[in-house]
Every structure is written in C-alpha cells, then in structure tokens.
Amino acid sequence: MDRQTTSRRNFLQTTAGGLVVSAALTSPDTQAAESSEGIRVANPLGGDVLRTQAELSPNAQTLLEQQRAIPVVGKTDVLVCGGGPAGIAAALAAARAGATVQLIEVAGCLGGVWTAGLLTKILDSENKSGIMAELLHRFATQGSAVANQTHGTVYDPEIAKLILEEVCLEAGVKIRLHTRLVGAVTDSNRRVVAVLTESKSGRETWLADRFVDCSGDGDLAAHAGCRFDLGVGKDCECQPMSMMALLTGIDADDVRPYIRETESAAKRLLLKLMEDHGLSPSYRAPTLRHLHSDIFSIMTNHEYGVSAFDANAISMATIRARREVHELVNGLRRIGGPWKNVAVVATAEQIGVREGRRIRGRYKITASDLANGLKHQESVCTARFPIDVHALDAHGNKEINTAFKRGGHQPYDIPYPALVAEDVDGLLLAGRCISGDFIAHSSYRVTGNSVPMGEAAGLAAAVSIQKHLMPHELTWSQIRS
Numbered sequence: 001m002d003r004q005t006t007s008r009r010n011f012l013q014t015t016a017g018g019l020v021v022s023a024a025l026t027s028p029d030t031q032a033a034e035s036s037e038g039i040r041v042a043n044p045l046g047g048d049v050l051r052t053q054a055e056l057s058p059n060a061q062t063l064l065e066q067q068r069a070i071p072v073v074g075k076t077d078v079l080v081c082g083g084g085p086a087g088i089a090a091a092l093a094a095a096r097a098g099a100t101v102q103l104i105e106v107a108g109c110l111g112g113v114w115t116a117g118l119l120t121k122i123l124d125s126e127n128k129s130g131i132m133a134e135l136l137h138r139f140a141t142q143g144s145a146v147a148n149q150t151h152g153t154v155y156d157p158e159i160a161k162l163i164l165e166e167v168c169l170e171a172g173v174k175i176r177l178h179t180r181l182v183g184a185v186t187d188s189n190r191r192v193v194a195v196l197t198e199s200k201s202g203r204e205t206w207l208a209d210r211f212v213d214c215s216g217d218g219d220l221a222a223h224a225g226c227r228f229d230l231g232v233g234k235d236c237e238c239q240p241m242s243m244m245a246l247l248t249g250i251d252a253d254d255v256r257p258y259i260r261e262t263e264s265a266a267k268r269l270l271l272k273l274m275e276d277h278g279l280s281p282s283y284r285a286p287t288l289r290h291l292h293s294d295i296f297s298i299m300t301n302h303e304y305g306v307s308a309f310d311a312n313a314i315s316m317a318t319i320r321a322r323r324e325v326h327e328l329v330n331g332l333r334r335i336g337g338p339w340k341n342v343a344v345v346a347t348a349e350q351i352g353v354r355e356g357r358r359i360r361g362r363y364k365i366t367a368s369d370l371a372n373g374l375k376h377q378e379s380v381c382t383a384r385f386p387i388d389v390h391a392l393d394a395h396g397n398k399e400i401n402t403a404f405k406r407g408g409h410q411p412y413d414i415p416y417p418a419l420v421a422e423d424v425d426g427l428l429l430a431g432r433c434i435s436g437d438f439i440a441h442s443s444y445r446v447t448g449n450s451v452p453m454g455e456a457a458g459l460a461a462a463v464s465i466q467k468h469l470m471p472h473e474l475t476w477s478q479i480r481s
Helices: 003-011 085-096 130-142 145-149 157-171 219-223 266-276 311-335 367-372 438-444 447-466 476-480
Strands: 054-056 063-065 072-081 101-104 174-176 180-186 192-199 202-213 244-248 287-292 295-299 343-347 379-383 412-415 427-429
Touching: 072 085, 072 174, 072 192, 072 447, 085 101, 085 130, 085 157, 085 202, 085 447, 101 202, 130 145, 130 157, 130 447, 145 287, 157 174, 180 219, 192 219, 202 219, 202 447, 219 427, 244 311, 266 287, 266 311, 311 343, 367 412, 367 438, 379 447, 412 447, 427 447, 447 476
Parallel strands: 072 101, 072 202, 101 174, 202 427
Antiparallel strands: 054 063, 180 192, 192 202, 244 295, 244 343, 287 295, 379 412
16 A cells, blocks of 8 residues: 555544544644645635645646645534525524534525526425525515515525525524535545535535535535436436526516416417527527516526536536527517517526436435325425426427326425435435435425425434434434424
8 A cells, every 4th residue: 555545544534423633634824735845825815825736647647636634614513515495494494403504605695596597486385384485485575576476486586695695694604605515524434524625715624513415416425425316217318407597678568478477378479489580499488587677587498418517518508508598589689579678687607407416315205206195204395396307308399308297296295314315324415416216306306395305404414413313313203393
C-alpha cells in the first residue's frame, strides 16, 4: 500500500461516534497538507486561497491531486442538502422541533424549481396541511391578486424567494447559498458523518448527526454509497427537461382564452395559435400563466434524452432551450394584435429537471400502489397527482405518454420508510429522489408532495436525535407523537 493511500485512509478514518477530525481541520489558519513555502493560507476576506498541488499523468488523462486538509466549517444536529421545496420544509421542521440546522443550496436563492427554475405553479398542494399550507397562505397574502385567487398555488418567484428566506431565518436555520455538495463520508457502521462542499470559500467539511437529501437528484445519497434506480428500460430513459420563462408586454384580458387558469382549453388553443403561424414548440401543451400586472410565465419547451448528471449535456440543453423560448416569443410578436409587444423578461437560471436518481429506501412506492390506492399506516401524506410521464423522445406524442397510465391511478399514501435510505444510516430523503419506481415517481415528484415529504424527513431527523435512535428505528407514529 503506498503512502498516499495510507494517508487518505487516516484522514477519512471514522468511528461510530462520528468523524475523527484532527486539530488541523478546525484551525483558523488551515492550509494544504504538506504545503511548501509560498502556498497561501485561505482567507475569505482577503481573497487568498488554498492552492492545489497535483501531478499530471504521463498521458495527460488524469491529474493526481495531493492530500490536503479540508477545514471543518460547520457542526449542526441536522444538515439539509438542497434548498428547494423539500429542503425548505425539512429545515423548518427540524429547526422548529429544536434541532440546530444547516441548509446548503447550490443556487443564489432558496426555492429551487420554485424560484431559480421559475416554475410559478404548485401542483398537488390543495389537500396538504402543515408547512405546505403555511407557505401557500404566505404566498397568497403577500402576493398578487392572482396569487390570492389561486390560494397561493400560482405565485411570483421573487415574492417566494423573500418569504422562504424569512421563514427559515425566523426558525433559526443557518443558510449557505452558492455551495455545491461534492462528497460524503460514512463511518465503519455505514453512518453518514460528514459532507464535503465546494464554493467561493473553497473545499469545506460539514459535520452533522443527521442528514437529509433534498437535492432532487439524490446527490448526497449517491456520494454516501446508496444504490439507486434511474429512468425506465435498459437505456434508463428519463423524462425531458423544460426551460421556464417570464414574459411581459401582453394584457391578461386580451389573451384570456390562452391563460391556463382561466380557460380549460388554453393549452390546445395556444398550440393551435402557434402552429397556425408556423411555430412548432417542442412541448405540445404550451402553458401560459398570468402572475401579476403584465407579467406571465410560459412553458413551451422539451429537451429530450439529457442526463441530469452530465454537465455538458445540461449546458447544451439549456442553450437550446433558451434559444427556442426566444424564437417562439419572437414568433408570437410577429402575429401582432395582443401579442405585438410580447417580450421575454427572464429565462430560468436552472433548466427544469423532472427526473434523476431514485434512491433505494426501506419501502419502494410502485405503480401497483398507485393502481390500488395504497393506504399505509406510516403515511406522511396522500398524493393525488396523476401519472404524468412526459414524452420520452421527440417522435410522435410530444406531450404526455399515455401508455404509462394504463395500470390506473387512485390517491395513495407516501409511507415514511420510503424516505429512509436503505444502504446507510442517519440519512433521510425527501422530494423526487425518494424510493419509488418510474411510474410512481411521475406522480409523487411534483412539489406539492415534496413539501410534506421534507417536513416529515426534517421532523424525523430531529426526533431521532432526541430519542438517540436512527431514523429507521422509529415508526412514523413515534415521530409524530
């Protein structure tokens, strides 16, 4: 065994009680291991960084990075990875239950697809209580007349950003934005004890007693070594991505037949209008929503066959999608009439990803559960949203693939064990990365279900600490009580 392997093993050595951290990791003047003279100390105020020392392989295909000490910058009871709808609820629930909570988010705002993704519509939320009902109330009362009329389910993303920050800070949640998870450490008992992140502050370590993966794509669970499923079939085909956008320059009264919330045939009418004027959107059910004053949102794009884990593919999909949005809006403007001044206000910072990893949990929600209307004694919420598999490729049906609906659907319960990782301990899941099959995922993935899942996971994390038990050792009734 070479010296480097031995050093790395010693550095990552763990025990059942947690990660063994050397004094160097918590020192304020931490610097790279085996540093040579002239390597600067990290200084977030002065801009100094920990320089990377590495050796390029002879064939120039890999870079061997030298060992370096990673500073521990946080220790909390609960760490939540991902500040989207599920992550917000997980952080709030854990903090309100008395836990210290660190919330880590890669974007520059909280809300995920609600805000950075410009979703503007919350599905399957009307029958939910708890944090989901609380957020809808705040979106409605602090938002526009449209938000009020729709009970908060159609909302302004900017208002949502502000509200989500306020509720988290009120609960005492520590928020770190602009920070991406890049690794996880487990101990000899398969328990997650630390995560690694990268940001403008460099590479950092965060410790916690419990972790909640609300990353959407199951990034934390994958880094921790959890098994997962992806897509459908031998090629792991996944649902397409979509780019949302905000529009202005149109009057709600003049285009009312095309607005989704005021006309049941709005999607069909908008598609016909586009096609009659030579426009061919990649999503065959273009959706226009009125948010407030003369601000609207639109979804009219599908990006097929893009892996949620391929940065190059996502980059090109984003570029194609943004180009299509502008081309379609330019086409609408050429129609004239009420569309003569339509313009793009903003396209989403993050293209909308419908599908990533489905992490193996201690219960797997299946198409059979949907067909039979599962009633489970450990239900954290009931999902009512239908099976919704968007077309997997650009051929033929470009809206919803109805073949996956044949098994049938009834309202069904989401059981607590589906939120508990099977392969490691101390890790909970919430949002679209929970344990389920391809068809079930197409229903429970919507954000109205993500919030109660997050609330359940955050509460379970806090209660499990209080009871000195792992999350899988508790039943949902014990947690709720």
